[in-house]
Amino acid sequence: MSKRRLIPKLQLKTSHYNPSKMVLVTTKQFSDFIEIGDAVSQSKIFQDQGADELIFINIDRVNKGIDILAGIIHNVSAEIFMPITVGGGVQTEQDFRTLLSNGADKISINTIAVNNPDIINNASAKYGAQCVVVSIDYKQEADEKCYVYINNGSTKTKLSPIDWAVECEQRGAGELLLCNIDRDGMRYGLDNEICNAIATQVKIPVITSGGCGLAKHFIDGFKQGQADAVASGTFFAMQDQNFMQTRSQIKNSGINIRVYS
Amino acid sequence: MIGIVDYGMGNLLSVYSAFDYLGANVIICKHPEELSEVGKIVIPGVGAFKDCMELLKKEHFDEALNEQVIKLGKPTIGICLGMQVMAKKSFEGGVYGGLGWFDADVIKLTITDEKKRVPNIGWNEVSHTSNPLFEGVPENTDFYFVHSYFVNCHDSSDVIATYPYDIPVTASILKNNIFATQFHPEKSQDFGLKILDNFISWNP
Amino acid sequence: MDNLKRCKKCLLPETHESIIFDEEGVCNICRQSEFKNEKIDWNKRKEELTELIESHRGKYDYDCIVPFSGGKDSTWTLYYLMKEYKLKPLVVRFDHGFLRHNLNENTIRVLRNLGADFHTFTPNWKIVQKLMLQSFLEKGDFCWHCHTGIFSYPMHVAIKEKVPLIFWGEPSAEYTSYYSYDQAEEVDEKRFNRFVNLGITALDMAVRLGGKIDERDLKPYTYPRLKELRKLNYRSVCLGSYIPWDVKRQSEIIQNELGWKGDLVENVPPGYNYEKIECYMQGVRDYIKYIKRGYTRPTHLASLDIRHGRIEREEAEKLISGYEGKEPQSLAIFLELVGLTKDEFYKIAASHSVSPWRMKLFEVEAGEKLPDFDAWSRDGKMKREDASSQLERWEKSVK
Numbered sequence: 001m002s003k004r005r006l007i008p009k010l011q012l013k014t015s016h017y018n019p020s021k022m023v024l025v026t027t028k029q030f031s032d033f034i035e036i037g038d039a040v041s042q043s044k045i046f047q048d049q050g051a052d053e054l055i056f057i058n059i060d061r062v063n064k065g066i067d068i069l070a071g072i073i074h075n076v077s078a079e080i081f082m083p084i085t086v087g088g089g090v091q092t093e094q095d096f097r098t099l100l101s102n103g104a105d106k107i108s109i110n111t112i113a114v115n116n117p118d119i120i121n122n123a124s125a126k127y128g129a130q131c132v133v134v135s136i137d138y139k140q141e142a143d144e145k146c147y148v149y150i151n152n153g154s155t156k157t158k159l160s161p162i163d164w165a166v167e168c169e170q171r172g173a174g175e176l177l178l179c180n181i182d183r184d185g186m187r188y189g190l191d192n193e194i195c196n197a198i199a200t201q202v203k204i205p206v207i208t209s210g211g212c213g214l215a216k217h218f219i220d221g222f223k224q225g226q227a228d229a230v231a232s233g234t235f236f237a238m239q240d241q242n243f244m245q246t247r248s249q250i251k252n253s254g255i256n257i258r259v260y261s
Numbered sequence: 262m263i264g265i266v267d268y269g270m271g272n273l274l275s276v277y278s279a280f281d282y283l284g285a286n287v288i289i290c291k292h293p294e295e296l297s298e299v300g301k302i303v304i305p306g307v308g309a310f311k312d313c314m315e316l317l318k319k320e321h322f323d324e325a326l327n328e329q330v331i332k333l334g335k336p337t338i339g340i341c342l343g344m345q346v347m348a349k350k351s352f353e354g355g356v357y358g359g360l361g362w363f364d365a366d367v368i369k370l371t372i373t374d375e376k377k378r379v380p381n382i383g384w385n386e387v388s389h390t391s392n393p394l395f396e397g398v399p400e401n402t403d404f405y406f407v408h409s410y411f412v413n414c415h416d417s418s419d420v421i422a423t424y425p426y427d428i429p430v431t432a433s434i435l436k437n438n439i440f441a442t443q444f445h446p447e448k449s450q451d452f453g454l455k456i457l458d459n460f461i462s463w464n465p
Numbered sequence: 466m467d468n469l470k471r472c473k474k475c476l477l478p479e480t481h482e483s484i485i486f487d488e489e490g491v492c493n494i495c496r497q498s499e500f501k502n503e504k505i506d507w508n509k510r511k512e513e514l515t516e517l518i519e520s521h522r523g524k525y526d527y528d529c530i531v532p533f534s535g536g537k538d539s540t541w542t543l544y545y546l547m548k549e550y551k552l553k554p555l556v557v558r559f560d561h562g563f564l565r566h567n568l569n570e571n572t573i574r575v576l577r578n579l580g581a582d583f584h585t586f587t588p589n590w591k592i593v594q595k596l597m598l599q600s601f602l603e604k605g606d607f608c609w610h611c612h613t614g615i616f617s618y619p620m621h622v623a624i625k626e627k628v629p630l631i632f633w634g635e636p637s638a639e640y641t642s643y644y645s646y647d648q649a650e651e652v653d654e655k656r657f658n659r660f661v662n663l664g665i666t667a668l669d670m671a672v673r674l675g676g677k678i679d680e681r682d683l684k685p686y687t688y689p690r691l692k693e694l695r696k697l698n699y700r701s702v703c704l705g706s707y708i709p710w711d712v713k714r715q716s717e718i719i720q721n722e723l724g725w726k727g728d729l730v731e732n733v734p735p736g737y738n739y740e741k742i743e744c745y746m747q748g749v750r751d752y753i754k755y756i757k758r759g760y761t762r763p764t765h766l767a768s769l770d771i772r773h774g775r776i777e778r779e780e781a782e783k784l785i786s787g788y789e790g791k792e793p794q795s796l797a798i799f800l801e802l803v804g805l806t807k808d809e810f811y812k813i814a815a816s817h818s819v820s821p822w823r824m825k826l827f828e829v830e831a832g833e834k835l836p837d838f839d840a841w842s843r844d845g846k847m848k849r850e851d852a853s854s855q856l857e858r859w860e861k862s863v864k
Contacts, residue, residue, distance in 0.1 A: 002383040003403070017676035024672070026862070034862050036603075037669030045666065047450060048658035052384060078278045082450050083405060103274045105407075105448065128308065130382050130407050174382070203378060214820045238862055240605040240757060240817045242660060245482045252485055258384050258403045259485075284695060451655075 004222050004257045005052035005229035006247060008236060009209055010042060012058045012072065012088065022072060026234040027059070028185035030137075030153040036237040039072050043080045046236075049243035051082065052258060055177070055207075055231055057108065057135070058088025061152055066095045070102040077103025085133055085177075096123050100131070108177060110135040111150040114157055114164075117171060124172030129204075134168040135177040136161050138194070146194060153181045165198045165206075176202065177231065179210040185234045187213025195225035207231050215241075215249035222255045263461070264290040264299030266326070266343075268316045270308045272447070276340065279447040279454060285461045293325030301460070302326070302335055304441075306342025310351040310367060310410070313342050314359060323360060331362065334438045338460050344434065344441035345412055353410050362439055365414040372427045380409040387432045387444070389422035394433070394440050394459045402452045404432070404444035411443060438465045469759055469822060475768035476781055480758040480819040482660070498772045507709055514707035517700065518550050521630040527555040527582070529630040532619040534558065535572040536743045538634035540725055541715040542704045546632060547579050555628060559618040559685070560587040561611035563744045566837050567728045575723050586618055590845050592682045598803040598852060599673060602859040604663045605757055605817025607803070608750060609670070612661050613686035616652070620689050620701070629697045635705040635712075652701040654688050662688075677854070711773070712739065730762070731793040732832040734784050737766050745841040748793030748832065755790050756814040759822035763788045790824075791832035798843055804852030816863055 013033055015023040024042055025033040036042075043054055056076070058069045066089060073086050086099050087108025096107050107127075113120055113134050124132045137153050138146045138161040148159040165176055178198065180191035188211060195208040208221050209231035221230040236243060250257055263280055267273055267289045280287040280303075290296055304326070306313055317323045330337045339347050348359045351367035359367070370379050384403040389395045406424070412431045414420050422433035422442075433442045440460065446453035469478040472492035477484060485493045522528050531546065531554045533539040546552045556576065576583055593610050600609030623631055636650045637660070650656065658666070665673070667683035716739035719725040727738030731748025741747050741762070755761040767781035776784075800810060811826060818824070 002377070002381065002385060005383065015672070032861065034858065035672050035675065037665065037672050041666045041668045044654075045658040045662075045664055048655045049660075049664075050450070074274070077274050079282065081275070081279055081282075081447055081454055083448050100272075101274065103272070103278075105272070130380055174380075205378070205382070216820055236664060238603050240663065241819070242482060242664060244659065245819075248483050248485045249479075252479070 002228075003052075004227075004255055005207075006218070006243070006250070006257065007053050007055055007085075007207060007229050007231040008042075008046045008051050008243070009055045009057065009231040009233040010039060011233055012039060012056060012069070013060045014063050022058070022060070022063070022068065024237075025059070026185055026237050028234075030059075030181055030184055032185070034238075040075050040079060043076050046243060047080055047082060050247065050258070051243060052229070053083035053085065053105075054080065055085040055108065056087070059152060060088075064089030066090065066098050070098050073099060073104055074102040087133070087135055093119070093123055093126060096127055096131070100127065106131050106133050106175065108133040108135045110137065113168065114148065114150050114159065117167070120168060120171040120173055124174065129172050129174035132173050133175045133177055133207075134165075134173040135179070136164060136168075137179045137181050139181045149181060161194055162197050162201065166201055169202045169204050173204060175205045175207065177207045177209065178227075181210070183211030184209075186211055187234065189213065189217045190221045190225060190227075190230070192220055192225035195221065195227050199226040199228070205229065209233070215246050218246060218250055219253045219255060222250070223253075262299045263287045263301045263303060264296055265303040265305060266296070266322060267291045268313070268320050268322050270306055270313055270316060270342070272307055272445075273305060275445075275447040276303060276305045279457055280461070283454060283458050283461060293321050296322075296325045296329045300335065301463075302329060302337040304337065304339040304343035304346070306340065306344075306346065307407075308342060310342065310345055310353045310359070311355065311357045313346050314357055317346065317360075326360065330439060334465075336438050336460070336463050336465055337440065338457075339439070339441035340447070341408065341443060341445055344443055345410060347434075347439065347441055348412050351410065363412070363414060363419055363434060363436060364416050365412050365419070365434075367410050368413050369410050370408070370426060370430065374427055377426060380407060381426055382407045384449075385424040385426070385432075385444075387422050387424045388429075389433065392421050392435060393463055393465075394435065394456055395422065396459050397455050398452050404442075404446070404449040404453060406432075406444045408443060412441075467759060467822075472768075474778075475771045476764060476778065476785070477768045478758070478760050478764070478822075480760065480822050494768075495772060502709075505709075510707045514704075515550075517630070517702070517707075518546075518552065521700075522552070525628050526626060527628045528552040529632050530555050530557055530619055530623050530626075530628050531581075531632050532557050532559070532615065533572075533583075534615070534743050535564070535568045535575070536741070537712060537716045537719065537725070537739045540571070540575055540719050540723070542632055542634045543575070543579065543581070544719055544723060545704065545708070547581070554581050554632075555622070555626060556581050556583045557619040557622050558583070558585040559611075559614040560585055561608075561614065561744065562587065562590060562593050563746045563841075565728065565743065565745050566840055567726055568743045571725050575719075575725055578723050584622060586685065588614060588685050589682060592678065594802060594845065594847050595674065595678065595851075595855070596670065596686075598805075598847065598855050599670065600663060600665070601753075601803065602813055602855060603673065603862075604665070605753060605814060606663055606750075607746075607753075607799075609663055609665065610686060611744075612663065613657075613667065613688075616657055616661050617667075617688045618685045620694065620699075621685070623699060623701075624689055624693055624697055627697065629699045631699065631701040633701070633703045635710045636703040650703050650706055652703060653694075654691060657688050674855075675858075712769070713773070713775070729835050731795060731835060732788055732791045733762050733766070734788050740766060745795060745837075746799060748795040749799045752791075752793050752796065753814050756811070756824050757817045757822070758819050759824065760785075761789055791830045793832045794834045794838060795841065798841055801843055801846045804847030804849050805856075809856070813859070 085106040086104040205228035207229040208227035348365040423429035473490040601607035667687040728742035
């Protein structure tokens with residue numbers, strides 16, 4: 001396969017101390033928001049540190065307007081020269097158009113994909129499969145089965161993430177972004193089991209996320225999870241862990257990733 | 262002054278931002294007449310060959326481009342689909358004619374290795390000849406590609422860069438004042454910007 | 466020693482930032498050093514340096530800016546440019562707040578000896594304290610204000626004084642592989658973001674401090690906008706990209722020619738008294754590195770000496786185990802200045818450990834007190850209630 005990728009996941013939310021500004025936050029199991037930076041500033045840092053691409057998700061539960069997100073992406077695009085995936089509150093094909101024309105390369109859909117799965121087929125036909133990323137958040141329940149959650153992880157569905165992933169591919173998704181909600185921000189490792197189950201069943205790239213706390217977790221995500229890419233939101237924000245360092249450590253373990261200098 | 266062709270397809274914003282970031286004077290050309298006011302031309306493109314050629318013809322950009330690029334010899338860069346339309350014809354979804362600036366066809370990437378995917382989306386190491394557009398770019402630098410079809414040149418001297426995807430796939434072509442890349446320099450960080458920077462100062 | 470994987474040549478461990486081992490188990494920094502010694506045409510580079518300098522000489526109020534700390538590298542840079550090229554520099558110092566007495570004397574002596582205009586700036590201590598605590602908590606490195614100030618502030622001066630040429634000292638390829646020797650290292654915003662600012666710009670810091678700081682107070686730590694630097698036609702380069710860097714030889718020269726004096730540094734073997742003499746928090750800084758990465762200043766110095774062929778591996782190993790990992794006396798001062806207890810200090814530092822290293826905290830030995838210890842200012846202690854909101858935010862993030 002082509003080179004594995006490392007992708008910072010940038011989560012946007014309205015700032016607590018400055019309600020007119022959206023800032024980047026870290027999360028723990030989709031809550032416990034801690035404000036850690038500015039979208040354009042952090043994007044530039046990740047670019048200079050050689051991230052392979054960027055993922056922006058608007059996780060605010062109130063300010064979900066596409067125009068706000070488009071505005072931020074527009075500013076980011078002026079200074080960022082690598083692929084950008086954008087999501088959070090995308091509802092219609094017009095939303096795809098708006099974000100694409102403001103600099104996004106790929107659009108991520110989550111809740112709307114479950115509520116109206118035809119949007120996957122339609123967007124893929126209109127904009128190309130490479131533009132359509134379906135984001136799948138899930139949790140393991142008491143019955144030991146995993147279920148897909150929507151609405152920022154607040155609403156449980158009856159879908160299994162594996163079956164849903166396979167269906168998304170059939171409908172034309174170009175890429176999948178997985179997140180185990182329980183592991184999100186907890187730093188004890190990714191869910192490699194579900195990731196592996198999905199990655200071995202679909203042909204489209206799988207990005208795994210949720211739980212990186214050590215460089216080793218990234219390595220496991222590639223080796224055990226068989227993911228094409230690992231995305232991380234919290235890992236780089238609160239540690240003396242520079243993106244390029246993580247990259248060296250992953251390279252040292254034998255994974256074929258881009259070495260950037 | 263650099264003019265970016267706006268025919269309704271392509272990620273104009275990123276291409277524009279990249280040139281602007283590098284300090285070039287750049288404008289978006291919505292009408293073919295505007296091409297006569299610029300010194301260099303950029304043809305971006307994302308999507309299907311057939312749609313692209315239809316739009317170029319509908320907007321009369323094809324005539325203007327032939328005039329400005331072939332007749333007047335203005336330095337030109339084509340990006341991704343913008344490179345593919347420079348070929349003679351494409352087999353994407355049928356058979357369609359291109360601008361014919363290069364003796365080449367656009368054919369599908371076919372692979373035997375099941376671990377590889379089409380479309381190929383991601384970073385790939387590019388091998389290149391010594392030429393002014395790749396000046397300062399080390400051998401085997403990664404560039405960002407998103408494509409299912411590629412430009413198969415009949416004249417191998419037109420090919421100045423390739424990357425391996427089962428076979429050597431054309432990554433960049435060059436003939437006189439016309440330069441093109443299959444990869445997206447505006448999405449390939451530093452070395453992508455370096456290529457655009459080289460284009461800005463290029464005097465073929 | 467411990468069971469960290471180490472370079473077969475220089476002993477740097479796997480926890481060193483940006484290290485990659487090749488098939489022979491030799492690290493990329495050693496390879497860069499080989500490149501530096503064997504493959505660079507230093508004559509050509511010197512010609513490029515001359516060209517660069519001549520294209521700027523006499524055209525502005527100053528021929529160049531030399532960012533200056535008073536340590537061996539910036540002193541050498543200043544000395545070299547003035548002696549070899551007879552330049553008129555503006556010497557610019559960002560005062561991080563912990564300058565030592567010997568260093569201040571060095572600065573006066575060197576500047577009187579050479580003769581140059583000197584511009585020094587000391588930022589607001591109350592802001593510095595907050596920044597130290599915040600960056601220690603969230604990045605395990607309390608020097609954010611210093612890293613960012615040292616690299617941003619002289620750029621602001623360059624813009625204000627309209628002096629486009631800025632000469633820094635050693636290129637980072639001497640110590641890490643964020644850049645390699647075959648590239649000309651521009652000391653620019655990209656480099657700033659790559660590894661200088663710990664992944665946080667002033668704008669991000671403002672967000673992390675939750676509006677508790679006047680954004681104007683962050684200006685000295687903010688890298689100027691590219692557009693402004695472009696208007697200046699700036700060139701910000703490392704002298705070490707043009708002449709081969711050799712700290713031992715250079716230190717000897719500035720000692721002999723300028724009367725520059727070395728100093729003792731906490732927990733560093735004797736014989737290295739030219740290193741890191743500027744800051745009285747150096748001991749704590751080095752110690753935190755040990756807690757996080759399992760190696761610190763002695764390993765760093767030994768690895769440089771191995772690469773320059775000055776000592777053998779076995780001798781290096783002895784040096785390291787004799788000096789590394791001791792708790793510095795200055796820790797007590799640090800704790801007062803940022804409002805933390807010792808237990809909190811260890812907890813915070815350990816939370817930033819780089820795998821696979823984990824420090825054994827029950828075997829801690831105390832280091833020696835230095836002669837100027839009592840002169841190190843303990844004024845401006847952080848009140849516990851002022852530290853607590855920052856501490857609470859961090860605790861929330863790690864629970």
